[in-house]
Amino acid sequence: MNEKILSKLFDVEQAHKIDVYLEKDGYRAVRKALTDMNAEQILEEVKKASLRGRGGAGFPAGVKWGFVPKGVDKPKYLCVNADEGEPGTFKDKYIMSYNPHLLIEGIIITSYCVGIHQAYIYIRGEYENIALRLEQAIAEAVDKGYLGKNIIGSGFELNLFVHRGAGAYVCGEETALLESLEGKRGNPRLKPPFPASIGLFNCPTVINNVETLSNVPSIILNGADWFGQVGLPKDGGTRIFGVSGMVKKPGIYELPLGSSLKEIIFDYAGGMKEGKELKAVIPGGMSAPVLTADEIDIKMDFDSLVEAKSMLGSAAIIVIDKDTSMLDVLRLVTKFYAHESCGQCTPCRVGNNWIRKTVNRMAEGRGKKDDLDNILRLANNILGKTLCPLGDAAAMPIISIVQKFRQELESYIRN
């Protein structure tokens, strides 16, 4: 039995409208949080539930909220990361399109817990229509008294705004997001200081992914223990797995954490397309190290994938078949990161472009014997040495593809 938390209303007509949402138990979590609970209780519950970030890094949300300093005479902000830039990821799109009020509920409860009165949804510029839908939902919520001053008579005030990005993957990184929101170049900042103390406009800021926040209402309604039972004790709840590639039924599948990757691909997603054989799987968005066809007997949760030297990331499962050349995959990967690098720090700016040029030369048939070793060396010079995680996000998949598909890549050089 698979409990549906986030996608419960995806098949309900007009569930993005507040009237329909309210009929389906909508905003009951907000009522409970604002009238029956206080900030400490909410924080405890979310911490106990082991709600880990669903943006990619998997940092426990409750712990992050706890970092915000108390007693500081500055306004606090919440930024919702709706940049959804990780290639292969399309889960937040569904939540925001089909159930925006679930997200808004999560935002309200989180803000109430941390003491935030102004929140921004930073949505990628390409999601123009979804941004409009969010704005409509916000207007509905204001109208019904769930946003703005004195929310449902509790005295709590929260104003929520939608801000569109302008086409940069790097702005999914939290500090680059803040810079972009402030109207500057989307260049990531040095950490420390962390956004929890110095964030938006130099004020304490919480930044969470759309899916993360959308889980908060159900934790409030059903409790942390329930959340852990749906998923795993240290990794509660479900994930919306986004399956793409050479499968019969690509799309989103909300399943508990700890579900089997093999099952997701071959049962839920219908298995490989007619005449296609499995070659490789990227389990958590393009930045996750690739798994070969022999390595997919694995549970999809944060710790299991770390053990397998990959990562759960954004739970975007990209299925690669034997007719796809890994050199093409490598070319796509390097092209993306070279294009998206912000250009601030040396290793990512120069290294990604150098690797891209080498791979392109290989693809043109002019590869040399040392190229693969060189690529590994360069990627290792990027890994861990950059200002922001984009460098790591680039280096890890490149290293894994070259290491695990070395023979195939070498064959392109010999030819």
Place this chain on the structure above:
Amino acid sequence: MVKIFIDDKPVEVEEGTTVFNAAETAGISIPHLCYHPAFAPEGTCRMCLVEIEGLPKLELACSTVVREGMKVFTKSEKVVEARRGVLEFLLADHPLDCPICDQAGDCKLQDYYEEYGLYDSHFIEVKEKRGKKTKLGPHLMHDQERCVLCRRCVRFLKEVTKTQEMGVFERGVHAEVNIHEGILVDNNYSGNLAELCPVGAITDTDFRFKTRSWFLDKENSICPHCSRGCNITIEHNTHFHRFPVPQRVYRVKSRFNPDVNGYWICDLGRYGYSYLDENRLDEIHVNNGISKLDWQGIAPLLAGKINRLRYMNKVSHIAVVLNTWLTNEELYLAKKIFFDDIRTDKIFFVDPPQGKADEILLTEDRTPNRRGAQEIGFERDSLDLETLSEKTDLLIIFGSFLAEKFSPAELKTHLDKIETTILLSSHTSELDALVDIALPVPTIAEKSGSLTNCNGIVQTFAPALEDCRDSCPEWRFLVDLGKEIGINFKFFSQFTSTQAILEEMGKEIAFFEMTND
């Protein structure tokens, strides 16, 4: 105080110090490009990565603050490898311009490759092509291929001059530092960008292709163009004296002084060095038939004339024109001789005209020692030629600023009325033909002494350049004159150096006392 260990060496520093600065105090240098002490840490070049015990990744020395007991390693295997990696990236995208690049010899990439690189290049791809040889401003040349994107220039124009002519454009490997459309970097501090730039991306058009930096000798001096007294370094080629090559000073650079000018100097001082080599008065000129004269004979000659006028009770017939380019010591000696000993009231000051001050360094005063004259006790009345020449038999002029203030005809009319006129100047002017004896003296860069800046800071300096051919510094001339006049022979005899004069000044005038340490 916090105690940490760098390369197993214990170092104690104040709380809040970065690892980079702590290493500096311990004499350990860490390579860096984007870090500059004038700005907040940037953290983008990644050259300063160091290993800190207990932390999984390498950390930046420029932005990591020390913690009690921290163990830092700047030469471990991981660090050496990381440095080489970053260097390799920087050089992969860098053009092979060393043979034609002015930065050679002063270039961080060259220095770091020599110290941390020395690897064989693995880069066989096509290098990025970017803008080259473009004009950035009236004094600056821009080469984007050499740029390492440290962004020091952008930060300087934002935080120091607050003019923001430059910014970063585009993303990723196409990111470039450039001027905003339609603007040139045209402020009074543009020259600092060429010094700031760690590579040859921004270079000085004034210095372009003139010489190699390793041929230059670098000496400390003080800029005399205004009363800020910025500390400078004069870079000159000792192998070329001023004769027969017309130029020996190639460049002026700033020198850090936290109390005076910080890290910068203005363009007026930076590019205003041609006066050191041009239009110099190099020999003693005699216009009135007095046969061969040398420096040995000047003081006795003048002292004789002065004493004759004194015995005739005609001290008011002795006049002297001073200026505030003279050093503290020279002004003090002049006061002692003309005010205290001779007791004439015809002591005048003629200075170059004032200019506009900016909010950063440049002052209105375009002379280096107005404050010095003030502290020594001079009241500087303005001069009119009538009062100067009326009933004057002996006139000693320091500096040729009179020629800038009055026309040659006017000057001739009045100077002809005076029986004996002596000029001590470093540069030629129309006055040379109008006086009886013109004596060459060195510029501030060629002598020793001290100057008092607008904020009352007394700065001593030593000669940065060799004297011109037949000159004698004004202070030594005044010491000899004082001795020859004879009133206070013993007093003047003790002054065998400018330090001795400054020490004596400290005993007499409280303001100069604190400088004696």
